[in-house]
Amino acid sequence: MxxxxxxxxxxxxxxxxxxxxxxxxxxxxxxxxxxxxxxWFVFCWLDLIYALIYLMVWFxxxxxxxxxxxxxxxxxxxxxxxxxxxxAQNLG
Numbered sequence: 001m002x003x004x005x006x007x008x009x010x011x012x013x014x015x016x017x018x019x020x021x022x023x024x025x026x027x028x029x030x031x032x033x034x035x036x037x038x039x040w041f042v043f044c045w046l047d048l049i050y051a052l053i054y055l056m057v058w059f060x061x062x063x064x065x066x067x068x069x070x071x072x073x074x075x076x077x078x079x080x081x082x083x084x085x086x087x088a089q090n091l092g
Contacts, residue, residue: 021076025069032065 036058043051 025073029069
């Protein structure tokens with residue numbers, strides 16, 4: 001999470017706000033991953049059709065959520081990479 005897309009440089013400072021941002025987005029994705037479990041409750045209380053509808057809606061929204069979260073992370077890291085590149089050009 002050094003904004004350069006790699007963590008190999010020991011001289012590159014790590015932006016803790018950037019790390020928090022990425023961890024927060026990954027936490028949202030990991031929590032949402034387990035929201036398929038209520039399908040069983042819907043199946044037991046209602047019907048198989050409702051459970052399948054819930055599962056399909058969950059699956060489609062999970063794909064969309066993962067896409068949006070990955071895009072936000074990528075945009076944030078690209079912006080950081082660009083800022084570091086410009087700062088390095090100004091120094092040299």
